[in-house]
Amino acid sequence: MEFKVTHRCSTSGARRGQFTTPHGRFETPVFMPVGTQGTVKALSPNDLEQALVSVLLANTYHLYLRPGHGLIERLGGLHHFMSWNGSILTDSGGYQVYSLSKLRKISEQGVTFQSHLDGSTHFIGPREAMEIQRALGADLIMAFDECAPYPANYDYVRNSVRLTSQWARICLECHHSDSQTLFGIVQGGMFSELREKSAREIVSMGFEGYALGGLSVGEDRATRQQIVHETVPFLPAAKPRYLMGVGKPEDILDGVTAGIDMFDCVLPTRNARNGALFTTHGPLAIKNACYAEDDRPVDEHCSCYTCTHFSRAYLRHLFMAKELLAYRLNTIHNLHYYIGFMTDIRQSIREDRFVEFRQAFLEQSGS
Amino acid sequence: MEFKVTHRCSTSGARRGQFTTPHGRFETPVFMPVGTQGTVKALSPNDLEQALVSVLLANTYHLYLRPGHGLIERLGGLHHFMSWNGSILTDSGGYQVYSLSKLRKISEQGVTFQSHLDGSTHFIGPREAMEIQRALGADLIMAFDECAPYPANYDYVRNSVRLTSQWARICLECHHSDSQTLFGIVQGGMFSELREKSAREIVSMGFEGYALGGLSVGEDRATRQQIVHETVPFLPAAKPRYLMGVGKPEDILDGVTAGIDMFDCVLPTRNARNGALFTTHGPLAIKNACYAEDDRPVDEHCSCYTCTHFSRAYLRHLFMAKELLAYRLNTIHNLHYYIGFMTDIRQSIREDRFVEFRQAFLEQSGS
Numbered sequence: 050m051e052f053k054v055t056h057r058c059s060t061s062g063a064r065r066g067q068f069t070t071p072h073g074r075f076e077t078p079v080f081m082p083v084g085t086q087g088t089v090k091a092l093s094p095n096d097l098e099q100a101l102v103s104v105l106l107a108n109t110y111h112l113y114l115r116p117g118h119g120l121i122e123r124l125g126g127l128h129h130f131m132s133w134n135g136s137i138l139t140d141s142g143g144y145q146v147y148s149l150s151k152l153r154k155i156s157e158q159g160v161t162f163q164s165h166l167d168g169s170t171h172f173i174g175p176r177e178a179m180e181i182q183r184a185l186g187a188d189l190i191m192a193f194d195e196c197a198p199y200p201a202n203y204d205y206v207r208n209s210v211r212l213t214s215q216w217a218r219i220c221l222e223c224h225h226s227d228s229q230t231l232f233g234i235v236q237g238g239m240f241s242e243l244r245e246k247s248a249r250e251i252v253s254m255g256f257e258g259y260a261l262g263g264l265s266v267g268e269d270r271a272t273r274q275q276i277v278h279e280t281v282p283f284l285p286a287a288k289p290r291y292l293m294g295v296g297k298p299e300d301i302l303d304g305v306t307a308g309i310d311m312f313d314c315v316l317p318t319r320n321a322r323n324g325a326l327f328t329t330h331g332p333l334a335i336k337n338a339c340y341a342e343d344d345r346p347v348d349e350h351c352s353c354y355t356c357t358h359f360s361r362a363y364l365r366h367l368f369m370a371k372e373l374l375a376y377r378l379n380t381i382h383n384l385h386y387y388i389g390f391m392t393d394i395r396q397s398i399r400e401d402r403f404v405e406f407r408q409a410f411l412e413q414s415g416s
Numbered sequence: 417m418e419f420k421v422t423h424r425c426s427t428s429g430a431r432r433g434q435f436t437t438p439h440g441r442f443e444t445p446v447f448m449p450v451g452t453q454g455t456v457k458a459l460s461p462n463d464l465e466q467a468l469v470s471v472l473l474a475n476t477y478h479l480y481l482r483p484g485h486g487l488i489e490r491l492g493g494l495h496h497f498m499s500w501n502g503s504i505l506t507d508s509g510g511y512q513v514y515s516l517s518k519l520r521k522i523s524e525q526g527v528t529f530q531s532h533l534d535g536s537t538h539f540i541g542p543r544e545a546m547e548i549q550r551a552l553g554a555d556l557i558m559a560f561d562e563c564a565p566y567p568a569n570y571d572y573v574r575n576s577v578r579l580t581s582q583w584a585r586i587c588l589e590c591h592h593s594d595s596q597t598l599f600g601i602v603q604g605g606m607f608s609e610l611r612e613k614s615a616r617e618i619v620s621m622g623f624e625g626y627a628l629g630g631l632s633v634g635e636d637r638a639t640r641q642q643i644v645h646e647t648v649p650f651l652p653a654a655k656p657r658y659l660m661g662v663g664k665p666e667d668i669l670d671g672v673t674a675g676i677d678m679f680d681c682v683l684p685t686r687n688a689r690n691g692a693l694f695t696t697h698g699p700l701a702i703k704n705a706c707y708a709e710d711d712r713p714v715d716e717h718c719s720c721y722t723c724t725h726f727s728r729a730y731l732r733h734l735f736m737a738k739e740l741l742a743y744r745l746n747t748i749h750n751l752h753y754y755i756g757f758m759t760d761i762r763q764s765i766r767e768d769r770f771v772e773f774r775q776a777f778l779e780q781s782g783s
Contacts, residue, residue: 090740092741093721095725124709359499362483377744
């Protein structure tokens with residue numbers, strides 16, 4: 050793995066970088082679409098390539114439960130299993146254990162929980178998370194953390210920071226692969242003091258990359274922005290920074306402003322399946338009656354397969370008729386929008402006009 | 417439109433032909449996948465091109481109800497609406513009116529029925545069916561017929577044959593387009609005498625192509641085979657012959673043997689969505705546990721995108737997890753299978769070994 054910062058914005062924390070993994074090179078800031086169950090919903094690897102996706106995220110929790118990390122390892126690892134030759138990042142499972150599973154019980158060793166699929170009981174701690182991620186074989190892997198709910202009180206979050214550091218140490222001890230890059234995760238909820246404490250502890254352990262976890266869990270944009278801006282200065286400038294689960298285009302601009310390099314979010318893909326499309330002029334709800342006879346593409350400035358072949362009228366028809374093609378065409382468009390948005394951000398950083406780009410974007414989209 | 421028979425089998429009724437429409441040329445015998453609502457379920461036009469599909473079927477009944485033929489005409493016709501540059505055949509709506517709608521009432525003028533979507537009342541007769549199909553703008557269109565249920569008694573079917581002939585005359589009178597080829601439909605249920613009567617009447621009117629309707633409605637394979645074999649001799653040898661709604665590979669072989677040129681069926685696409693895959697060694701139910709760790713493609717002899725990129729294990733995982741990609745990958749495979757099957761049939765006819773091909777196919781697949 051190699052990460053290097055190639056440009057820095059002169060008037061904000063924004064930076065441009067280059068990340069090299071065993072499965073290729075990609076430029077940062079980067080957006081990683083979410084392929085929860087080993088597939089970015091509604092898309093094939095070929096669709097992802099055509100959307101110029103270079104790295105995607107898969108969920109350890111889901112793949113552990115079904116089809117199982119052992120099965121995926123025996124079949125040659127996640128890249129081979131899903132026929133994806135680009136880079137993959139797996140999360141640690143920590144967030145899903147808290148948000149999806151039932152009856153979770155946290156101990157010093159890890160978390161016992163019931164599967165959301167069949168109610169069966171499972172245990173994942175830092176050792177298990179590392180073993181599952183080793184078997185899956187992603188290029189970028191995450192330390193197992195304790196993601197505090199929102200809102201959470203100071204004492205809860207202080208303990209969550211303590212556990213996260215304790216588990217991070219174990220993850221580092223278990224990590225022996227040169228082909229997988231391990232990120233540490235900073236927790237600390239909405240408490241600046243605990244964020245600083247967590248960042249200092251995690252950074253002191255010497256990870257190859259750093260993530261901010263426990264955000265985009267219900268807090269408002271200003272709070273999130275403040276926490277990110279306060280925390281990033283504690284992270285080493287030479288290492289990649291990943292803001293987990295974020296987010297809307299305006300949230301990504303906030304993150305880039307603070308010096309974040311990597312983002313992931315279900316928003317473009319989930320919204321697509323709900324008929325909510327991103328355009329350069331703001332959101333478009335394809336089911337609206339006003340599009341019934343609209344022969345224009347979703348976005349006249351867009352060069353995706355959907356916009357170059359189909360009208361809003363046809364996409365509305367597919368969506369109203371619940372045709373499977375609707376979900377794919379909408380997802381192709383939204384992902385193309387996000388990937389293009391990141392390309393524009395990177396270009397604006399290289400040309401040292403990121404702050405102007407951000408301003409113009411927020412005005413045009415009404416964010 | 418131009419249709420010519422290019423080869424005839426020396427030991428069966430099988431024949432090879434070439435059909436030219438305003439949207440290209442295709443070889444017969446041909447299989448037309450079903451794109452009920454203006455989309456072959458789960459596939460994009462690009463997927464269809466890659467599967468070498470040259471002509472597809474769309475349903476007049478469905479498109480009339482939603483989004484409406486007027487809307488599609490205003491948006492440039494069905495080809496433009498769905499972004500499909502190949503040929504299209506629309507059925508007359510007759511079959512769906514009987515099989516899907518509620519409270520249908522047949523008169524001498526046509527059928528009054530309630531929409532399966534919202535219960536609203538509609539009327540379609542021969543004039544309406546022709547007007548809807550004119551607006552949709554398919555290359556091949558069908559006369560409006562009365563499709564008898566199965567089983568139906570002699571008197572019911574005799575009246576159905578009478579109405580079908582009466583309506584066929586009106587369809588011919590209403591048909592003024594050079595860019596659309598109108599097929600007449602032969603009815604007559606499972607009564608040889610009524611099939612002959614219907615065929616004589618319809619053929620005497622001088623259509624550009626002839627279809628056998630009212631089959632694949634529940635009768636057994638031997639009955640269907642007999643009816644087709646008895647009826648085809650009454651159809652002119654120089655015109656294309658279309659066996660509507662058929663069928664399984666063995667049914668297609670039966671039809672080709674009798675001299676049928678065109679087929680359509682939901683089987684490959686519907687089965688795909690249910691996880692039932694066609695292979696050269698017979699059907700494969702992808703959900704079966706024996707495929708959980710099976711790294712082989714669905715069919716080792718298949719060159720489709722699915723078989724060249726994904727294992728049975730991955731396809732099973734997608735299917736069990738109800739991932740949208742499952743339906744598309746399965747459909748790509750099944751359609752590739754059907755299109756390849758038709759290519760093999762045509763080649764065997766050209767090389768005058770169709771009967772041997774049929775025999776070998778039925779033995780290998782266990783039909």
